[in-house]
Amino acid sequence: MLTIYRRHRKSCKQRAKGRKYRHCQCPIWVDGALSGKEMRESLKLRDWQRAQDLIRQWEAEDRRIIQQEKEVTIKDAHGKFMADAQARKLNEATLYKYRLLFRQLDDFAETQKLQFLKQLDLDMLAIFRAAWKDGPRSSLKKLERLRAFLRFTERRKWIDHNPAIELKTPKVPNKPTMPFTREEMIRILTALEPYGKSAGIRNAQRLRAFVLLLRYSGLRIGDAVQLDVDLVADNKLLLHTEKTGVAVYCVLPDMVVKALDAAPHSSARYFFWTGKSTVRSAKGKWQRRLQRLFGLAKVPTGHAHRFRDTFAVELLLAGVPLDRVSVLLGHSSIRITERHYAPWTRSRQEQIEADLKAAWSNDPVVLTDGKGTPELQGKTGRIN
Numbered sequence: 001m002l003t004i005y006r007r008h009r010k011s012c013k014q015r016a017k018g019r020k021y022r023h024c025q026c027p028i029w030v031d032g033a034l035s036g037k038e039m040r041e042s043l044k045l046r047d048w049q050r051a052q053d054l055i056r057q058w059e060a061e062d063r064r065i066i067q068q069e070k071e072v073t074i075k076d077a078h079g080k081f082m083a084d085a086q087a088r089k090l091n092e093a094t095l096y097k098y099r100l101l102f103r104q105l106d107d108f109a110e111t112q113k114l115q116f117l118k119q120l121d122l123d124m125l126a127i128f129r130a131a132w133k134d135g136p137r138s139s140l141k142k143l144e145r146l147r148a149f150l151r152f153t154e155r156r157k158w159i160d161h162n163p164a165i166e167l168k169t170p171k172v173p174n175k176p177t178m179p180f181t182r183e184e185m186i187r188i189l190t191a192l193e194p195y196g197k198s199a200g201i202r203n204a205q206r207l208r209a210f211v212l213l214l215r216y217s218g219l220r221i222g223d224a225v226q227l228d229v230d231l232v233a234d235n236k237l238l239l240h241t242e243k244t245g246v247a248v249y250c251v252l253p254d255m256v257v258k259a260l261d262a263a264p265h266s267s268a269r270y271f272f273w274t275g276k277s278t279v280r281s282a283k284g285k286w287q288r289r290l291q292r293l294f295g296l297a298k299v300p301t302g303h304a305h306r307f308r309d310t311f312a313v314e315l316l317l318a319g320v321p322l323d324r325v326s327v328l329l330g331h332s333s334i335r336i337t338e339r340h341y342a343p344w345t346r347s348r349q350e351q352i353e354a355d356l357k358a359a360w361s362n363d364p365v366v367l368t369d370g371k372g373t374p375e376l377q378g379k380t381g382r383i384n
């Protein structure tokens, strides 16, 4: 608290009335404490109103500083979040994505001159989000990470409520699964020849093994890159172990196993990875090789994930039940498989119906309108 008073000059006629008297023109002084520091000094002002305005301004500034010292900064908050995430042993890929988000958030805070967590209100978050260049799916994932981060700060009472909850989630169109047609598969494999001419025969062999593995195991590209040589034995590939502890194997066609054996391995332990670089960078290399191959094969929409789709869809069309395809894909629930591959379970159903119609059309009983059972005729549909 600060108080002001007049420090009467010797010549002041009101001097005897003491410092409480203010209706003279003597210099105004201030007395009290600011930020815990005692002060008593001249304001170099004579106008009472102006002096009062000045100290009010000082006091307001002081309160703001005290408040700010208690405020958590954005940088502090995400630093603590990351430390916690590491302690929770989140996997490296997830940590990487959080780091990416925080780097972006720091850049944004700098441009917007934001320092404190509380400044990240709904308006600011909306501006932040509007600048994202991600597609709807990655955008949704990023928003989930932003929410998780702010939820973390809310639980610690660094903010009063999580504004990210009110950010509307982007509409994610159902990504159509696009298996390669059989013709496209052949074009991709044929393109290995021109690929080998420029990249060398050994690299073409390696890429061929990689493509066949993706197509006939349904592995995700990251898992294919990290595939341990020891996981393939007697034509069987250990895909994963279910929560119940049951191992799930995929039987590989002979030609896939031969291709894997024939191709030079990247290291003693892995088919396609030195084990020295990050999985991320190895994955990137394979993705670029695939893109080159898709270019040569004139399949411009080619993507590693489409081999997995091809694996799943071909199985469904061959009549493998959805729940078994789901196990092979390692989905945590059959609902995920259903959502991804619904169109193909439908075409499977259409196939079945066509099969049945074809079979009935040759059935002698159907062809004779069920004659031969005359006493039953006419009774159909009547119940009594």
Ligand SMILES: [Zn+2]
Binding pocket: 006, 007, 008, 009, 012, 013, 014, 015, 024, 025, 026
């Ligand atoms: Zn005076």
